[in-house]
Each structure stands twice: as C-alpha cells, then as structure tokens.
Amino acid sequence: MIELKNVTKSFDGKNKVVDNLNLKIEKGEFVVLIGESGCGKTTTMKMINLLEKPTKGEILIDGESVKSKDVKDLRRNIGYVIQKVGLFPHMTIGENIELVPTLNKWSKEDKKERAIELLELMDLPGEDFYDRYPSELSGGQQQRIGIARALAVNPDIILMDEPFSALDPITREKLQDEMMKLQDELGKTIVFVTHDMDEALKLADKIAVIKDGKVIQFDTPEEILKNPKDEFVEYFLGKDRMWKTPEMLLARDIMKKKFGKIGINGSPARAIEIMKDREINTLIVVDKEGVNRQKPVGVVTRNMIMKNTLHSIKMKDIMESSNDFMVHENTNMVEVLNIMSKINFRSIPIVNDEGFLVGAVTPVSLLNVITEISPTIEGGEL
Numbered sequence: 001m002i003e004l005k006n007v008t009k010s011f012d013g014k015n016k017v018v019d020n021l022n023l024k025i026e027k028g029e030f031v032v033l034i035g036e037s038g039c040g041k042t043t044t045m046k047m048i049n050l051l052e053k054p055t056k057g058e059i060l061i062d063g064e065s066v067k068s069k070d071v072k073d074l075r076r077n078i079g080y081v082i083q084k085v086g087l088f089p090h091m092t093i094g095e096n097i098e099l100v101p102t103l104n105k106w107s108k109e110d111k112k113e114r115a116i117e118l119l120e121l122m123d124l125p126g127e128d129f130y131d132r133y134p135s136e137l138s139g140g141q142q143q144r145i146g147i148a149r150a151l152a153v154n155p156d157i158i159l160m161d162e163p164f165s166a167l168d169p170i171t172r173e174k175l176q177d178e179m180m181k182l183q184d185e186l187g188k189t190i191v192f193v194t195h196d197m198d199e200a201l202k203l204a205d206k207i208a209v210i211k212d213g214k215v216i217q218f219d220t221p222e223e224i225l226k227n228p229k230d231e232f233v234e235y236f237l238g239k240d241r242m243w244k245t246p247e248m249l250l251a252r253d254i255m256k257k258k259f260g261k262i263g264i265n266g267s268p269a270r271a272i273e274i275m276k277d278r279e280i281n282t283l284i285v286v287d288k289e290g291v292n293r294q295k296p297v298g299v300v301t302r303n304m305i306m307k308n309t310l311h312s313i314k315m316k317d318i319m320e321s322s323n324d325f326m327v328h329e330n331t332n333m334v335e336v337l338n339i340m341s342k343i344n345f346r347s348i349p350i351v352n353d354e355g356f357l358v359g360a361v362t363p364v365s366l367l368n369v370i371t372e373i374s375p376t377i378e379g380g381e382l
C-alpha cells in the first residue's frame, strides 16, 4: 500500500505545487492521477520514488516511510515509465531492459532470459528485438520497451507518467489494452498520470482528480461519472460524458425499483387490475406473493391475458418464462439494450447475486436515464 499523508511540495518556499495532499493506494490497485496541466500530478508521483522530496508530510510504502529507505534501492524497486520512454539510444533493446538487473548484478544469462521473457510479454518477438537499437523501433514499440524495462526486476509498484500521450490514437488504445491485461495478470500497484479522462476511465480502478495540488475527488470511475463531487470534476468529465460511455451505466442504475409484478398463482383479473392501476401493459411474474426475496419466473402482457381470461387460469399457465432474459444488476446498459432488442417484452427483470428480483428495466426507466444524461435534452422537457 502507498500512503501519502498531508504531503506538501513547494519549489520556491512560497507557492505550494502540492498542497496537503492525502491519498491511499491499495496493493494491486490501478490509480490514475488526473488534472489540468501544472496541477501537480507529476510532482506527486515523483515524490513516491523520491525523485522529488516532499517539503512537508509523509509518504509510506507498506507502512514504512520512503525517507527511511535507501534512495537507490527504492528507485530500483519501483518501475518508472515516462512519456518519452527514456531509452538510451546507444544501448541495444536488451541492454536497455537489463539496466536495473545489471545494477543489481544479475548474471548475463539471467538478464537475457528475463529480457526475452519481457519482450515476449510485450508482444515483441524476443530474439528479433533483443539486439536492435531504439531508433530502429516505432514509437509504440519503444514505449513497450519502456514498460518492459520498468518490469525488469518485477517491482510491486509501477509509476507511469503520461506513458502513452505521444502515441497515435490506435497505438495508444492498443497499449492501454495491453496494460489492462498486464495488470490483470501481474497484479501490480500502478500509479498512472494522465490528463485524458477517456484514458483514466478506461484504465483506472480509482481516479484521483487533482486541482491546485489537492485531491478534489478520489473514487472509482463509475462513482466519479455518476456523482462528480463538484463543478470542477463535472467540467473535467465533460457534460456529455455519460452519453459517450453508456457502458458505465449498469442495470441497477437504470432500473425502476417500483414496477408491476404478480405472483405465479395470480389470476387474470388480478393482473388486469394491477395493469390498470399502474397504467402499464407488462407484468413480471414472481415465484411467490409478498414483497421480499422473490425470484422472477416470467413475464405476462395484457395481450396474453386477454386471450386467457378464465378465472381458473393462473399466471404460470400463460406467462412466458424469463429465464433467457433475466439480467444481473451489474450488467451494463449496452448489454441491457441488446437483450431488450431481442425480446418481445417491454419489461425485463433485474436480479441480484442470489437471483432475487431487485428491479425492472422498462422503456420508462430507460427514458428517464436518457433524459438525465443527455447533453442536449434538458431534464423535464419530455
């Protein structure tokens, strides 16, 4: 765990570039620091590996102050990737990757084995790239080498300062995807600086929005999107952000908690009554009466009931099973819409981990969300 406690940094003794900043980064977390140019992101990150010294406050790694550590050891054990790669042009790719293993006095064989392994991990044929020079590589390939080098001695922590910002959008996206895969596989603690919100939302477990050297909000991407803490965070997200990232909205965010439902043994007359009361044409059929811990079993529509009005008929006789379109509350909106487009019903049951009914997504609930997040339609006009 990395902990920044009341950290302040001033270069001139007057202006605070980082101002009483607090941040707790759990082991294995991918944390993105984001903010406008000059807000102190890089300085904050550089204090973690003591490339800059805090003026005040404390930085702890696994409970130990970085100040108490040997600076060389500290830096060797924290991977560091920067925007312009920083590969040494006169050294081969192999030698560049082996920099820290060389400082740590690894044997030649061990170093090469590790370098080849890392090249392969970064999707570059090891034997082919090992003896090349940086100038013979594309920008994206060089950046991959930068990441391989940072991973060389298998550090627990990797600091990345705008590592992809000089790359074209396609290469950038590819490297972001690879980074996410790597993080899944290796479980490193990553602190990543960017000023690109798309990048932050895509990569981060948690995002720290920084302004004037202070953390304004430190939350998951979902939370930042749904509940930006203030106008600055909102501005930074862009007004139409939710519109652009519907995959961030989950079924539980778009479902209605109050909706039409009926027990499996309910009669057609009862179904019609509920539909009239609620002015709806579709009901979710649940396994038992009551309000708690019900499981959805099917759906009935007004049309289905009109064809089966005999009093002896029960919902279980006429309903259509909902087994194929029951949706977990964490399913994203894009998938929910996809499922809705494939079925003939206007209401789909949303369930929790235990399979209990927690809500329903209906055209009205969707419309409410669209109205709320739309950049052009003002709320209330529909």
Ligand SMILES: Nc1ncnc2c1ncn2[C@@H]1O[C@H](COP(=O)(O)OP(=O)(O)OP(=O)(O)O)[C@@H](O)[C@H]1O
Pocket: 011, 017, 035, 036, 037, 038, 039, 040, 041, 042, 043, 044, 195
């Ligand atoms: N070595 C230094 N000496 C004096 N001032 C510095 C030094 N390093 C950074 N600063 C100043 O500290 C402030 C924060 O810089 P920092 O690089 O941390 O910002 P940033 O948020 O990473 O910006 P960017 O997105 O532009 O990289 C800036 O005003 C910068 O000019």
